[in-house]
Amino acid sequence: MIDNIDAIGAGVTVGALQTQSLLDALDNRVLLCHALGLNRVGLITQSERALSADEANRFAALVRRRLDGEPIAYIVGQREFFGLPFEVGDAVLIPRPDTELLVELTLERLPPSGRVLDMGTGSGAIAVAVAHTRRDADVTALDVSPEALAVARRNAAANGVRVAFLQSDWYAALEAKAPFDVIASNPPYIASGDRHLSEGDLRYEPVGALTDHADGLSALRIIVAGAAARLKPRGWLLMEHGYDQSAAVRQLLTEQGYTDVQSWTDLAGIERVTGARTH
Known part of the structure; x- marks a missing residue:
């Protein structure tokens, strides 16, 4: 021993x-x-x-x-997500199994040759997983961080998929883009001062990808407010959020006039993704 x-x-x-x-x-x-x-x-x-x-x-x-206390994924530089290998480092969050639910929901709602937007792509996990599973899809992924986008581009290349990457502060660089069938996002949703930010693996992950430095809902508000103008009629907006935020996110969607507002549970039975459709 x-x-x-x-x-x-x-x-x-x-x-x-x-x-x-x-x-x-x-x-x-x-x-x-x-x-x-x-x-x-x-x-x-x-x-x-x-x-x-x-x-x-x-x-x-x-x-x-x-x-x-350093996360295993950062030590070895890799984490598997949706059956694919992803390079990770301190510029991006470590992809987690819970986020595979967001990928599955996106794939279920994506029509043939559909267009997908992954907002706040980080390592590119969501965009690359979708593009790998649906070779017919037109996948765009954005992030405000050039360092994160560099990692995401390498992950797309390593997994042999085509994704259009864009540096953008949420919707800022999207005015010229055609409407999407699905917008998916795993944005920063941990509230400022939450004790989890100083515990476990989160201590090593990029703080700007974890918290909005506010109430945990500010990024979600921006996404909800701007999605309808970038979605096709009856298009889907799907967002991952915190374990206790589903009711608040459903309210945001309802107040903005979305339809078919609902939440879905992760493997632990926690409402982890909430989404809705445009008219």
Whole structure:
């Protein structure tokens, strides 16, 4: 049993490191694969191999970063989303399984050769997942951050999809764009001062992609107010939001005259996405 970082040194076997107790089993396996350049099968078949000093130092450094609280996705530089690999870094949020609901709802409402807009694309996860699943779709994705757009473009290229990326502060650069069938967004929705911003993985993620620095609804208000003018008749607006915001978002949509206002639950049974249609 390896129970402290100092015990990770040259000569320690791959198998011994797989039973170490510093991290949970999944984190340990991911970091060990990353440090050694092996897949899960390789860990099994090379369990008796002793690590070199460089390999041991590399793995120990990764363990230290994880013990300090850095997210696994940032340490290894990648996260799977909707069955696809995505590059991630400190310029973008880490894609989460809950957001796959937004992708599924978008795909269900997208007509043949339909047009989709992903607002606040970050890593490009939503846009790339849609474009990969629906090769006929015309997908546009925007973000105000040039650093995030650079990551998103690399993810589109790596996954072999065509997405039109646009630097824009919400709708500012969209005046010349034709109407969309679906607008989807996972905007900043955590209220300023929320304790979750100083806990867990969120401590390492870009704060501007997490919070609107206000009541958590300001970005959602902007999206709701401007979507109808950029949607085709009977087009859909779909937005991810916080666990306690569904009623407020439904009210925003109702007040702006949208129809078929409704919310959908994530895997935990929490209302995570709310949407509606234009007239």
